[in-house]
Amino acid sequence: MSASIIDGKAAAQALRERLAIEVSRIDAEHSWVPGLAVVLVGEDPASQVYVRNKGKQTAEAGMRSFEHKLPASTSERELLALVETLNQDDSVNGILVQLPLPDHIDAQLVIETIDPAKDVDGFHPMNTGGLSNGDPTALVPCTPLGCLMMLREQFPGGMAGLNAVVVGRSNIVGKPMAQLLIAESCTVTVAHSKTRDLPALCQTADILVAAVGRPEMVRGDWVKEGAVVIDVGINRVQLEGQEKARLVGDVAFTEAAENARAITPVPGGVGPMTIACLLRNTVVAACRQHRVVCELS
Ligand SMILES: NC(=O)C1=CN([C@@H]2O[C@H](COP(=O)(O)OP(=O)(O)OC[C@H]3O[C@@H](n4cnc5c(N)ncnc54)[C@H](OP(=O)(O)O)[C@@H]3O)[C@@H](O)[C@H]2O)C=CC1
Ligand SMILES: Nc1nc(=O)c2c([nH]1)NC[C@@H]1CN(c3ccc(C(=O)N[C@@H](CCC(=O)O)C(=O)O)cc3)C=[N+]21
CATH class of the missing domain: 3.40.50.10860 (Leucine Dehydrogenase, chain A, domain 1)
Structure with missing residues (x-):
């Protein structure tokens, strides 16, 4: 299978356009x-x-x-x-x-x-606790929220029962990503530097999220045929003989795309969605502070 490439840049632009419409409505009405x-x-x-x-x-x-x-x-x-x-x-x-x-x-x-009401990163314990308790008003960290939005597009019928593997357990990406996938009724495994036989674990994943910070660590043969792969990694690598550093993800893109059904590129995947979600969280937080209804879907 040759994967479809998930266009995070386009998805982010579409989200920002919806936000701009909502912001101008709020400005006009309030x-x-x-x-x-x-x-x-x-x-x-x-x-x-x-x-x-x-x-x-x-x-x-x-x-x-x-x-x-x-x-x-x-x-x-x-x-x-x-x-x-x-x-x-x-x-x-x-x-x-x-x-x-x-x-x-x-x-x-x-x-x-x-x-906590202004914590648009979603890192305050009030918000992390709210996320793990299923409180719908908790502000959700932007990077995992962006990943979830792209995953939902890939699974119109929902993600219930799918095996999700999240590689990385940081407070800003891995842990909140796992919480969001639990809330989608996935069966979630969180891997980290002490995980044994990471390739075999990744091969069980219908949804594979890599948030490690190691350039191209996830190889093509770690990816199950038909899996959806979300690459959070942003690594600057200096290639010999080239002046400018290149951005690569935590996944070996070309190899992984042979097995995956869909995959996010780096750049142009998770990164742009992160910023768009930050703006979204700001609009949502502002509406709550002003006690007005936010008309974002
Ligand atoms: N696109 C975006 O919007 C964003 C991208 N990023 C990028 O995502 C990546 C991860 O960021 P972040 O979560 O902050 O990173 P951290 O360094 O905080 O966490 C990295 C995680 O990866 C695990 N890990 C490290 N090496 C291995 C290994 N060999 N095998 C398995 N697991 C390993 C670590 O395990 P342990 O806990 O055991 O040490 C840790 O849990 C980075 O490239 C960062 O630049 C980050 C934020 C936003
Ligand atoms: N409090 C806090 N919140 C964060 O959300 C936060 C942070 N600190 N510290 C740093 C990380 C990293 N991060 C990125 C956001 C956007 C891109 C992004 O837009 N990337 C583009 C282009 C990158 C480029 O070309 O340099 C892309 O992937 O296409 C990347 C990385 C947010 N982080």
Whole structure:
């Protein structure tokens, strides 16, 4: 089988267009627009690109974007004070603090300081707990939410009873992805660096999600014939003799596409959907804060 390629870029654009329509309806009927604050500490060049893309796409959807770029020397106390200010600011409906943070800052403390109602990353314990308890109002982390949206397109009849294997158990991708798949009634296995015989486990997967951070680790013969493969990995690899680094996923794409029914590419798969879901969470959070009904499907 030769896989169909899941076009995350197109899906993200379609979602952003729906968001823009909802934002202009809210503006017309209620005279406010959702606002997203993004906080970046330090100079990490890759993070700066994300922050720039987020700012641009936020504005294109008709929303307000507030960027706070702080030096790497920012103290934990200063960052917590900024978060408190954003919590109090009624024009800010969503707050994202870009991770990772410098070592001298306790990231968990920062996350727990964000008002759960404005936690559009879905990392606050109130939201992670809500997700695992099946609370429909919990804000869901953007990357797994984007993966779920693409999976739903692939399974119009639902995913109940399918075997899902999630490789990676991070708080930002692996664990919330597993929770979402449990809620879809999949049989979910979460693999990590201590998992024994990972290739054999992956071969049992009808749905295979790779969120590892190791370039092309998942090989073609790990993929069951007809499986749907979601590649979350974003790895920059420097090829010999080439000036620019290339982006590759955690899955060996060409090999895996021989066996899969459908697969996400890198770039152009999960990444663009992550940003679109961040904007979606901001619209949803803003509507709740203003106690108006959000007309997004
Ligand atoms: N497209 C997007 O929007 C996003 C992409 N990413 C990308 O996704 C990837 C994963 O990110 P993130 O979850 O934050 O990464 P983390 O480094 O936090 O987690 C990686 C996970 O992979 C597991 N792992 C590492 N090596 C192996 C191995 N050899 N075999 C099996 N499991 C292994 C680790 O296991 P253990 O717990 O045992 O150490 C860990 O659970 C990265 O490439 C990142 O850049 C991340 C966020 C968003
Ligand atoms: N608090 C927090 N929340 C996050 O969601 C978060 C974070 N911190 N830290 C970093 C990771 C990584 N991440 C990506 C988002 C979009 C793309 C993306 O848009 N990728 C494009 C293009 C990438 C490029 O060309 O550089 C693509 O895959 O096509 C990638 C990675 C969000 N993260």
